[in-house]
Amino acid sequence: MRDFTFFNPTKIIFGKEVQKVVGEETKKHGKKVLLHYGGGHIKTSGLYDEVIDLMRKAGVDTIELGNVVPNPRLTLVREGIKLCRKEGVDFILAVGGGSVIDSAKAIAAGVLYSGDVWDFFTGTAVPDQVLPVGVILTIPAAGSETSPGSVITDWENGNKRDCDMLRPVFAILNPELTFTLPPYQTACGASDIMAHIMERYFTRVSNVDLTDRLCEATLKTVINNVHKVLNDPYDYDARANIMWAGTIAHNDLLSTGRIADWASHMIQHELSAINDVAHGAGLSVIFPAWMKYVLKSDVSRFVQFSVRVWNVEQSFDNPEKTAVEGIERMEAFFRSIGLPTRLGEIDIRESDYERIISNCKRFDGDSVGNYVKLSCGDIRRILELAQ
């Protein structure tokens, strides 16, 4: 096990109707709030009106900025920063999923910074002073509600990059708010959550029994509950298990003492930067291909993954067979919940490969990933396996 520091001070408020406390919680941290959100869903659902009303009752002055889109845009972040400076905003409330939260974090980090916020994403500056951010989560997927990370796309230049900025001060998690999430988005969320766990699970650090098992526990929970919510979108407990698993998957507990991989995420980011594919859908394509490619370098770990997560009966005389069967079950699972597993399904063509590969390399140095350090040739082979 490796040395680590774990500090996750986000206050989680979880359960039915818990958004009712948003005014009082916000008041502890700020007086002038930017309400940041995405499309019209929170308006049609009534959540927008509820939040505005709760803020008013708590005596918190609120301005707003909507229109965050999936793969959130640098242009909107810059607009948000300008707005916050002009209006003297001292707290940002993100109401939505990972895109809204990531956008809110970037704004919160940019407001008090004299340079351009993209500096944080290119690594030429590090966030120092940030505004506090609070969250009402409506899509369990990105884990951004307690993670420090933010992923922003500079659409003009086709670059999607991440940066650790800040952890929200509170995260309000009401599984009821996810009842109306469409099946495809629910499935994409599950894929994203699973990917966060698997990036951490596949490690070269040995003797990490506890986090191995915690990863397996969280993965199995997601796998076992996704079909339940697809069958019955109003299954509160299944929604709740997935929502809490989504937070645990990415709050850094599962990587304590380990070195995580992140190659599949890196490659996926470049797919999204090309054609705006949903993050979870890109991951359900890339992860199986990545596994098939790296499998032989560490068969025993894939055997453990197959047996413990996918209930594969172990072929003791043929570990590779066991390992492959786990990956096949994962692919079948993704297909069963309506997700793509091939690049063609998400409109990525062979002519895109060079750009994907060169972007991966441009930002991530000589190699991508930690579990297996991938060269340009390796990434090409993975893309070919995903064809």
Added chain:
Amino acid sequence: MRDFTFFNPTKIIFGKEVQKVVGEETKKHGKKVLLHYGGGHIKTSGLYDEVIDLMRKAGVDTIELGNVVPNPRLTLVREGIKLCRKEGVDFILAVGGGSVIDSAKAIAAGVLYSGDVWDFFTGTAVPDQVLPVGVILTIPAAGSETSPGSVITDWENGNKRDCDMLRPVFAILNPELTFTLPPYQTACGASDIMAHIMERYFTRVSNVDLTDRLCEATLKTVINNVHKVLNDPYDYDARANIMWAGTIAHNDLLSTGRIADWASHMIQHELSAINDVAHGAGLSVIFPAWMKYVLKSDVSRFVQFSVRVWNVEQSFDNPEKTAVEGIERMEAFFRSIGLPTRLGEIDIRESDYERIISNCKRFDGDSVGNYVKLSCGDIRRILELAQ
């Protein structure tokens, strides 16, 4: 799943040599520190000198109070409170195991309170203003390094009581510091950790898949690593897995969305109050007896426990057989690591039962526990099963 709030802001600093940061971490929170510790072990090991030196280098003024004993005493807590007031202490550093940390928390809560600190334990007052507490952990067991709880014994009146007071601001966890822990204390620690998980595991709240699996993962990790450290006390990774499991077991993550039981802990506290038995040893006696007694009220949960935690092959036509086998394996496990499983082994006699039962009832109202609400008669039957 039940609604919950989860807020655990203790900064965990985990790994080899991490105690080196204690001066700098302390300096962030206080200027005048009470170093609180137990017996002479930290002096013979060199840890005491190292801490004093690090505090001096960080420019932190340090006074000390040692002599904390297992089942820490109210008398020493009162002495610590007086000392802190006299010396203007603004931070307490606990170096030791759960007893030292619990004693430190009680002092930290008492210093700024005008009444007597025992008021918190009898429930006549609630801790409001507290001094910050930091921890260097030397015994993985109680989980007090990130939990809010403190358990103190009023020895004069034979009462052992707990109270939620504060979570430490930082916890320094170096598994190397546990290399010299004797086998019996190592085993008692494991039993304590397992009990913290099992108190949460046995719940009537349904559809708590995620926390069920997280509990099982943490339990299996402890079970699989205890023999490793008993065979080789210097097995760093095994010590590390147990140490981190001990924290996870009691930081409240595993009870999110659940109602925990705590009956076995309640009964055990009364055993310790009678004859100062080690907490983990009392638990390895009480828990199997409690399980045997409540088993029939919820066989399916014990089947899950047997199959998932103890790898019992399920008798599909005889669930109770499967359930009993899990409990038997747990008892055999406790014996295999040198722990008692019968009251006679810890010098509790039938003549003590009345006092145990009446103390349980005096402080815990009409019934003890949540999974099954135990009457006086139930507690007597459990004690008889532990004979």
